Amino acid sequence: MLLESLNEDSRILVIRSKVNLSLTRARNALLAACPTTHAVILDADNRLSPAGVAQVYEVAATHRAAIAFGHVLASTESEAGIRAEWDAFAYAPSPWSLRNGYCFDSMAIIDVESVLNAGGYSTDPQLAGVADDLELLLRTLRQGKPVAFVPAVLGYYRKTLLRHSTTAADHKSVENRIARRYLYDDPDFEQFLLFGAHPATGILWASASAEARVGVPLTTAAQPVASSPSGPRILVVAPGGVGNIGDDAISACAVQRIRRTFPDCRIEMISDRALPQMGGQPVAWIGTVLQAWTGLRPEELSRGADLSQGQVTAEQISASQATPPLLNLGSYQGAFFLGGGNLASAFAQNLLRPRVALSLCLSAAEVPVVVSGQGVGPCDAQELLLVQLMASQAQAFGCRDAGSTKLIESQQPDKVELVGDDAMSAVRDASAVRDASAVRDRSAVTANPPAEADSQLLDQVLRSALVPDGEFLVFHAREASYVGSTQLGDLAAAVDQLGVESNLSVLGLAVNNNPPAEAELLAGIARTANLAAPWRVIDAGQSVELTIGLLSRASFVVTHSYHLALWALQANTPALLVVDSEYYRLKAEGLSALAGFPGSMSIAADATAPEIAARLDQVRSWLEQSELDAVAERVESWWSTQLSRVPTARPVAT
Structure with missing residues (x-):
């Protein structure tokens, strides 16, 4: 119906394909048919800012940039289509950021002929569909074509709790592939035609090579916006x-x-x-x-x-x-x-x-x-x-x-x-919730239960991840030098046994994308042939609300994360922290004492299923006397005191 309605508009050319071309091939097909000198690249989750498009296009046309881009704001939207919140998503490039995984969204204004002559968007399957835009940016620079950044909001990138919730590409291998192809010789970025400009100010900054083409930056800095005198x-x-x-x-x-x-x-x-x-x-x-x-x-x-x-x-x-x-x-x-x-x-x-x-x-x-x-x-x-x-x-x-x-x-x-911990208020402020019909009632000992309004959204996330109906346990694992000697195979087998004995699904929860990314680590564990319980993996690293909602729904949690254990206990979910290093031993002892527990809430990675079950029973019995609600209030009181001591009369330097 959407395509039929677009066909009725003479300003819109709709190109159909009988087969799925893939995103990059579809982009190249559209560029080949594009009748204009410039094009705006959009993904389905993008929305443009008309004023930003005009400003970025003016810079692109004036300075003949092959690619021109600006700020992108990642935002959520209400049902009425109103942007409810936002985060900065794209920012001015630098040699450091371009070498270290620069966050460049597809949303950009491109010179159609220049990009087509450069080879268009890469169809390399090993880029996994997540870095073809960054690959084009670096390829354009290596080919000596100008790239412009405009400090204006070009558009918005829509965020939802469902994005990237069940799948994850091997980001490290993608980064390595791009580095081998374009950063192998540690290039001098001053030799690339990279510059920043705005229609209202002209050239703001430029590499040494770009200055010869677009001119030198302003010699007099623009006047800064005056700071508000009412706040520090x-x-x-x-x-x-x-x-x-x-x-x-x-x-x-x-x-x-x-x-x-x-x-x-x-x-x-x-x-x-x-x-x-x-x-x-x-x-x-x-x-x-x-x-x-x-x-x-x-x-x-x-x-x-x-x-x-x-x-x-x-x-x-x-x-x-x-x-x-x-x-x-x-x-x-x-x-x-x-x-x-x-x-x-x-x-x-x-x-x-x-x-x-x-x-x-x-x-x-x-x-x-x-x-x-x-x-x-x-x-x-x-x-x-x-x-x-x-x-x-x-x-x-x-x-x-x-x-x-x-x-x-x-x-x-x-x-x-x-x-106490600075992030304890996240549980009180989280909007994700557990469904009362799916779990036992913990309201008697949960001082700040999350709002019920988003229970259906959390159900939708679980269905999208194909988590079986019924209760589940959360398993979280991490590999890092500070974690210590992790025996993840043995630990996963013990958790799997507990899942079978308790008739629970196992939900692998990923919240950290440092290599090895937890989503990949947990997915590898879930594919192990000798596991008997149903295993599913959700990457919740983009949403604190989703993470806390899942912890609140879980029957119990076994984790390498201090904050997952803390948030679970705050939601009255029994949680154990896996300890195999002095760093983690101090974390576990500190969290146990903070909660007012008379004993340890830690296990070793080689703990057996009966040992884990026994420790969980202990923690479950201690939760009724947990002091974490009082600690959370103490955190807020302490912050209130410190903020009251911040001077406000001192003039702000510009």
Whole structure:
């Protein structure tokens, strides 16, 4: 019916095919028939911004760019078609981002003849249909054709809970294939014709080669938009953007708290890799923690080291290389270092040391520093000293477990306190729910049950993943150096046995896409021939709400994730944390104590089915006395106190 209605419009040419051409072949067929010089590429889940199209097209036509693209906002929509929330999805390219999996959506304006002459969209099946747009971008640059970025919203990328929920490509092999083809010689991106421009300003930046073609950038910087005088300027140092849902949830929950207190504040975020999933909250992401660290000036590092009274030198908190400054330290009214498990030896070089250096330098610039929800350790003596120095200069230092508190409170008893995890409010705010008809009633001990309105949507997700009717258990597995020696085959067999004995399906839940991606890991386990229970896999890494909804529905959870275990327990679902390293032992002990359990909620990867069942029975019996609801309230109270101390009268530097 849609195609028939389009045929009636003389402005639209409909091309039909008797067979499925695949996405890339269909695009090439459409380009070959395109009667115009330029075309806008759209996927089915895209929606254009007319103003953005006009601005991007003007740059493309003026400077004869083979590809011109702008910002894309990933958004959800209400039933009425109104965009309910959004996240930044595409951003200005850089040599670093193009080498490390740049997020380039298909939505772009292309010079039809130029792209066809370049070979069109790649039909390489090993790109798996997920990177043909990035491949075209890099191929265009390697062929010496100009590519333009326009700082305007070109369109929107529609998000739903169902997207990517049951399948996942081998992203690492795709990235490796692109790297072998286009990045094999570590190219100098100054030799590529890459530039940024806007109709209102002209050329904003350009590579050395592009300047010869499009001209030099503005010599006078455009005037910045004046900051709102009614709210403070706040720096958020976030753990998110690293492909792990727990870290993203920490980031989103913290920003939500800050926005509730200061609706008109200016938040600037740095994170460990990229912009975290923010659940639709607008936030200015300005770079990575490492970029901020390497951009600290020598005089800032010296002043920061001076605060230690000789315990560390400027050299000891300096990065190995220097880059242009990212932060204007003295311009902030407050800096919040969000929690997680990053203050540990496993992450000392890239996470712990940069945070300590930044916090000391901010404190030296008289910026109030608040450190929240930290899991500390294991650390060696030097690393622990750095964390203690960080605490000594902070306005407040909140830990998520008692073990972390004990490591550092002896040095700073007036500042360090047990609070809880920053992401605990995600359970209260989540919209995904369990269906009361499908699971036992836990409402008597669940203080903040999710809203019932989305129960049908969660049912739809489960049907889409072909999860059999009835109850299920959640199994989550991770392979990483900090996890320890994981015997996933034995653990999966024990969980499978429990599923059979309890008449439960096994739902593999993936929430982390770092290699090896959990969706692929769990899918491989699910294909094991000797498993007897029904196994299904859902990749919920794009949605905290979906993740919490599934944990709430589960009969029990066995996981390598601290946050999956925490959220399950908050929803009154029995959960066990798999422990095979000192790092995870501290996590499990801290979470057990935080919940007020009299014993451990951990198991080893070689635990047998009877051992797992016995430990689950213990946890189930402890849940009635769980203290996590009170802890969640304590987290909110602590944050409220810290935010009340943020100065608002100080002028904001532009």
